[in-house]
Amino acid sequence: MIVNEWCMYCGECAGVCPRALIEVRETSLIFNEEGCKDCGICVSVCPINALDKEE
Amino acid sequence: MKLIETDVLVIGAGPAGSSTAKYAAQNGAKVILMDKKSEIGAPKRCAEGVSKEGLKKLGIEPNSRWVTKELSGVRLVSPNGTDVWLNDDQVKLPEAGYILERKVFDKFMAMDAARAGATIMIKTLARGMRKDNNGYIVSCENMGEDFEIKAKIVVGADGPESRVGRWGGLKTVIKPKNMESGIQFEMAGVEMEDPGCIEFYFGSVAPGGYAWIFPKGDDIANVGLGIVNTVTDKSAYQHLLEFVEKCPATQNAQAVELNIGGDPVGGMVKELVEDNVMIVGDAAGHVNPLTGGGIITALEAGKYAGEVAAQAIKEGDCSKKRLKEYEKICKTEIGDSFHKYFKTKEYMLSLSDEELDSIADAFKDYEFEKISTSELVKLLIKVSPKALLKLGKLF
Numbered sequence: 001m002i003v004n005e006w007c008m009y010c011g012e013c014a015g016v017c018p019r020a021l022i023e024v025r026e027t028s029l030i031f032n033e034e035g036c037k038d039c040g041i042c043v044s045v046c047p048i049n050a051l052d053k054e055e
Numbered sequence: 056m057k058l059i060e061t062d063v064l065v066i067g068a069g070p071a072g073s074s075t076a077k078y079a080a081q082n083g084a085k086v087i088l089m090d091k092k093s094e095i096g097a098p099k100r101c102a103e104g105v106s107k108e109g110l111k112k113l114g115i116e117p118n119s120r121w122v123t124k125e126l127s128g129v130r131l132v133s134p135n136g137t138d139v140w141l142n143d144d145q146v147k148l149p150e151a152g153y154i155l156e157r158k159v160f161d162k163f164m165a166m167d168a169a170r171a172g173a174t175i176m177i178k179t180l181a182r183g184m185r186k187d188n189n190g191y192i193v194s195c196e197n198m199g200e201d202f203e204i205k206a207k208i209v210v211g212a213d214g215p216e217s218r219v220g221r222w223g224g225l226k227t228v229i230k231p232k233n234m235e236s237g238i239q240f241e242m243a244g245v246e247m248e249d250p251g252c253i254e255f256y257f258g259s260v261a262p263g264g265y266a267w268i269f270p271k272g273d274d275i276a277n278v279g280l281g282i283v284n285t286v287t288d289k290s291a292y293q294h295l296l297e298f299v300e301k302c303p304a305t306q307n308a309q310a311v312e313l314n315i316g317g318d319p320v321g322g323m324v325k326e327l328v329e330d331n332v333m334i335v336g337d338a339a340g341h342v343n344p345l346t347g348g349g350i351i352t353a354l355e356a357g358k359y360a361g362e363v364a365a366q367a368i369k370e371g372d373c374s375k376k377r378l379k380e381y382e383k384i385c386k387t388e389i390g391d392s393f394h395k396y397f398k399t400k401e402y403m404l405s406l407s408d409e410e411l412d413s414i415a416d417a418f419k420d421y422e423f424e425k426i427s428t429s430e431l432v433k434l435l436i437k438v439s440p441k442a443l444l445k446l447g448k449l450f
């Protein structure tokens with residue numbers, strides 16, 4: 001997952017992740033990419049489009 | 056590795072966590088209250104409105120350090136600009152309230168927890184937990200140092216992320232359709248028709264939610280909106296920019312702060328406890344599904360959680376069965392009313408802009424005596440046959 005520089009670490013993505021793979025720290029996000037099934041829900045809920053899937 | 060032992064570990068120091076910690080400590084439990092951030096209460100993810108009655112019920116005295124504005128009314132605005140005014144000189148407003156300064160208020164609540172005896176750890180992150188025969192061992196990190204906390208009860212007050220609940224086996228994941236994407240500017244130079252009234256804007260301005268202007272004194276206000284991303288292609292930010300560009304009140308306003316965050320509006324989570332685990336606040340869905348408001352319910356649920364946790368510690372029984380008492384109280388005091396508000400929200404969101412305009416027209420000439428959220432819904436049922444059909448049995 002690409003976390004863009006303008007991410008504000010609000011954690012909305014973590015709340016909707018069906019597999020609880022996102023750790024929200026004060027100024028960073030850590031994705032457990034191994035468990036990710038690429039559902040894209042985290043990307044779509046972001047209020048400021050700060051997440052992009054890696055191609 | 057360093058291991059700290061405690062009775063109750065509360066993860067997250069928002070209103071829910073601080074209230075839980077305060078009441079657990081007050082009732083004799085050894086409590087640690089932890090927050091990952093360097094400043095409790097900031098950045099806010101909230102429009103900062105609370106009801107006076109709610110604070111009073113919890114015995115919290117309003118303090119000039121965190122009350123920015125006492126409200127005198129409500130203005131509801133339909134898509135074509137038809138507005139309905141509800142002012143407290145004409146109408147009783149039992150839910151009238153204050154606009155807070157959350158970054159002061161939240162610290163105040165945490166300080167109360169500290170004064171009751173809780174230990175506070177800031178800039179401390181919970182990274183996971185594993186079951187121990189008599190509770191949980193939580194892996195923590197503070198300023199680069201890893202350590203562990205062994206707790207008989209772990210309370211997840213970690214907001215809409217609600218990871219603690221999931222670690223403890225609870226189903227707290229939020230469906231995208233039940234997650235309101237909130238976004239807000241705090242602005243100066245806001246020109247409101249009545250800066251004592253909170254304003255709500257309905258319709259396609261905020262698909263899946265509504266837009267708001269909450270005054271904070273002088274020409275300052277929180278200007279924001281919530282949307283559900285499953286019903287719009289635009290981001291919350293794009294919707295906010297459009298709202299601010301068009302709204303008459305914000306033509307000369309400048310933003311000094313941007314706030315974002317998810318608001319779980321699907322109602323209360325079904326199960327709030329597991330063996331040695333409780334969840335509270337946004338993590339537990341303690342948010343009114345219609346209004347998206349959750350400060351008072353978080354504080355209230357925290358009180359129940361803290362009291363039950365302390366009692367369970369005293370009795371030496373932190374099983375799911377024992378902690379269920381908390382879930383039962385929450386259901387009666389909070390969850391049951393949420394069911395009605397959830398239905399009302401679904402109805403509101405089914406209305407077109409034209410339908411909203413015609414309802415606003417009917418409301419306009421109505422003589423109100425007393426207005427609360429439930430009174431408003433009752434009136435809605437009177438003026439709209441569609442509302443009667445969908446909500447008549449509930450209110």
